[in-house]
Amino acid sequence: DAKTTQPPSMDCAEGRAANLPCNHSTISGNEYVYWYRQIHSQGPQYIIHGLKNNETNEMASLIITEDRKSSTLILPHATLRDTAVYYCIVGAGYNQGGKLIFGQGTELSVKP
Amino acid sequence: ETGVTQSPTHLIKTRGQQVTLRCSSQSGHNTVSWYQQALGQGPQFIFQYYREEENGRGNFPPRFSGLQFPNYSSELNVNALELDDSALYLCASSLVGQSNGYTFGSGTRLTVV
Numbered sequence: 001d002a003k004t005t006q007p008p009s010m011d012c013a014e015g016r017a018a019n020l021p022c023n024h025s026t027i028s029g030n031e032y033v034y035w036y037r038q039i040h041s042q043g044p045q046y047i048i049h050g051l052k053n054n055e056t057n058e059m060a061s062l063i064i065t066e067d068r069k070s071s072t073l074i075l076p077h078a079t080l081r082d083t084a085v086y087y088c089i090v091g092a093g094y095n096q097g098g099k100l101i102f103g104q105g106t107e108l109s110v111k112p
Numbered sequence: 113e114t115g116v117t118q119s120p121t122h123l124i125k126t127r128g129q130q131v132t133l134r135c136s137s138q139s140g141h142n143t144v145s146w147y148q149q150a151l152g153q154g155p156q157f158i159f160q161y162y163r164e165e166e167n168g169r170g171n172f173p174p175r176f177s178g179l180q181f182p183n184y185s186s187e188l189n190v191n192a193l194e195l196d197d198s199a200l201y202l203c204a205s206s207l208v209g210q211s212n213g214y215t216f217g218s219g220t221r222l223t224v225v
Contacts, residue, residue, distance in 0.1 A: 034213065036213070041218075042219075043202050043216030043217050043218050044155065044202070044204075044214075046214060099145065099168055099170070100145075100147075100157065100214065102147075102154030102155045102156070104154055105154055
């Protein structure tokens with residue numbers, strides 16, 4: 001079973017920041033938080049991951065609470081192309097060949 | 113660099129038949145994983161291969177089997193197809209130790225009738 005809880009759906013206005021929350025209260029000390037998204041009819045796309053510290057890349061920012069029980073994915077300026085299902089996943093690091101356990105994800109709709 | 117490619121993109125099979133799906137890993141990657149995604153659900157992990165051996169398996173019966181070849185390409189074989197096997201089958205590759213996540217293909221849509 002997935003170790004994360006996400007809202008099933010969210011709306012965001014184009015150009016505004018999209019903040020997608022995720023709860024992972026049972027995360028273990030060596031487990032990472034990963035975010036993927038899946039645009040309709042395509043395979044999931046890696047966005048970002050982190051262990052303890054906040055992370056930022058060209059796609060998004062990841063904010064992880066100090067107790068690591070929750071996190072937020074931030075898309076700073078959402079566009080219509082960001083409409084997708086976003087998955088928050090907790091698992092072992094890639095150097096351990098960890099599998100990904102997907103939950104239901106959050107369906108983000110970016111509206112004009 | 114090339115991404116992950118899967119073939120075929122769509123397939124229709126009859127219940128009881130066998131099917132083989134193929135995946136070419138992203139250049140430089142050495143692990144491959146397979147996922148099943150039913151309509152409206154998140155992908156479910158089937159198994160992962162590393163160095164041509166199964167390196168982890170999800171809750172799928174033995175009629176789901178796989179292979180990884182020396183060039184890191186892979187096959188997923190499903191025997192005795194059931195109607196519930198209808199799904200999108202996704203292949204994902206990665207390089208052990210890398211930090212950029214798994215690269216997924218666009219999948220094979222299998223319909224069992």
